[in-house]
Amino acid sequence: MDEMSMDENKEVNTTQENETRSFTENDSIWENAKKEPVEDIPEAQPFGFGETEEKKDFSEPKTKGSAEFFSEYVPPQPVYYEMPRSKNKALRILGIIAAALVIVMLFSLVGASLILPKPSFEIDEDQESPEFSSIPKASDMASEAPLISTLPQPTRKNNVTGQMPSFGGIAPEITNPYNPVIEIAAHNMEKVVSVQADVYKEENGREVLDARIKGTGFVVSADGYIITNYHVVAEGTHITVRFTDESEYIAEYVGGDETIDIALLKINAANLPVVALGDSDTVPVGEFAIAIGNPSGMGDELSNTLTVGYVSATGREIRFNGYKQEFLQIDTAINPGNSGGPVFNSEGEVIGIVTLKSLVSSYDEYGSAVDSEGVGFAIPINTALGALEEIFEHGAIRRPGIGIFYTFYDEETAELYEETAGMHVGEVTVGGPSEKAGLMVGDIIIRCDGMDIVTGEELVNLVKTKGIGSSIELVVLREGVEMTFIVEIVDLNK
Structure with missing residues (x-):
């Protein structure tokens, strides 16, 4: 009687072990399948106005300057x-599952x-012409x-x-x-x-x-x-x-x-x-x-x-x-x-x-x-x-500019971050009019055509008003020293 009970217990334990091993194997297969890349389903990529093969970051880096406090x-x-x-059947099945998830996410x-x-x-050839x-x-x-x-x-x-x-x-x-x-x-x-x-x-x-x-x-x-x-x-x-x-x-x-x-x-x-x-x-x-x-x-x-x-x-x-x-x-x-x-x-x-x-x-x-x-x-x-x-x-839209990127600090922001108020030049376009005139990264524009920079829009509006072919006078601070530059306004689309 005891031997029969022991045999029954062995059978039960063996069954449980098999079931446990089965679940474990299935879980392992599923985990490996999830880790295996599915090449059929490419990532969604930003069209980027003409760019389909590489992602482009359209937003500019945020800085503490107020000019960057735009909503993204x-x-x-x-x-x-x-x-x-064409891929093997297993990957196709996983691809279908992943594709369904991707489609749901993409529509958001x-x-x-x-x-x-x-x-x-193919189009219905019996369709009437326009x-x-x-x-x-x-x-x-x-x-x-x-x-x-x-x-x-x-x-x-x-x-x-x-x-x-x-x-x-x-x-x-x-x-x-x-x-x-x-x-x-x-x-x-x-x-x-x-x-x-x-x-x-x-x-x-x-x-x-x-x-x-x-x-x-x-x-x-x-x-x-x-x-x-x-x-x-x-x-x-x-x-x-x-x-x-x-x-x-x-x-x-x-x-x-x-x-x-x-x-x-x-x-x-x-x-x-x-x-x-x-x-x-x-x-x-x-x-x-x-x-x-x-x-x-x-x-x-x-x-x-x-x-x-x-x-x-x-x-x-x-x-x-x-x-x-x-x-x-x-x-x-x-x-x-x-x-x-x-x-x-x-x-x-x-x-x-x-x-x-x-x-x-x-x-x-x-x-x-x-x-x-x-x-x-x-x-x-x-x-x-x-x-x-x-x-x-x-033949194209003309965009007047002087070829710089800047961050504007008003008086309050400048005081808060212990900076100098003005337009801080963060980038100068290579070969552009500002580079040719002598402006450098780190310069702080404080006046344009004799007008103090108060809101950061003065320079932009002045460039638009004066137009392509004109020149503008910029007074900048470079390591605490005031310097004056004459910069030509050009068409940035050329």
Whole structure:
């Protein structure tokens, strides 16, 4: 009897050991699988206005100087995927799991444009041609990757000179001022387009599709001019636009500006419906901010989604892509794919162009940025049109400057940190006018053209007012000694 009990106990113990070993082995396999890199799922990378292969830090280092006390912002961060590659089955299964997690996380990012893996070029050949005109469809493009020598390269040089065409159409007649959104939507849906830029890379001596960037644009002239964001099309080798009736056009890059983040496209079409353009200089706080865009990119069921909010602030200054610029602040919901889309007022006129999703309000315990919900930004339409007009007239936007980066200390801040009040030069552009004049890192600018530096804006405004080709007198402190320099104002874009 005792021997039988002992045998039973041995069997139970053996079973428990097997079960424990089984769980332990499974746990070990899972832990190893989690540690094994999954090459199929690339990291999301910032599009960076033309940069897709390396991350760029758009924010300047914070210092104790008051000039750096801007709220941090995040430029549009498109979702970036490389083309899928074949792997073994185990990795593919883990890749699918990881991809699902990545997709969920990416839709909480601040990006307003979307980059997806290569879909099929095939389009229903029975689809009717666009009623505007007969032009090549995307399906007419070779389904196989063309040779390198046949591909146009995205140099993104502005290809326009002369007078800018007349842009803008007629605003809708609003019959219900208490709820104008319905009429605004009905009047403008067909004037908003999906924008797609295909990015190719070299592989085995051929160009293959590497990524597909998606955003939004809107028609500003009946003969086919379309405005969108620069970062949506900056890297695109082939650009296409699609209307709500699914008609599709090959688009040509006409001109744009990386800093302001605007681009002008042209399609071969006629008699297109055109949005009305408003006056962003007169927009009041509390005005409607109605956005129409493609939150998940071209060809998806969510295309031409309308979201409604309000203008939270006007003339909001943010240091964006290296320059301080003014934006319309809106609380309208902005999603991946909205980049380049229009923002309408209560009259159905475009007052802005979606570009920034949100500010960073804080950082979590892992150092990841936490967005401020309900804080978005749009380029004022007057800013965009003024920039395009200058591009047509001069071939590019001219930016007067003297080639320095600085941190400003007012009297109070300087006393607090035991520094000297003024503009502390932190960087001098190599070969720039300030370097040629003799300025050095560490110099403290205290006067410009005989005017004391009080707020840090005096020098900036004076440079803008005097313009390219003029000179400015700077008095600086260098190791306690006052020195005077004459610096030429040049076009920083050259």
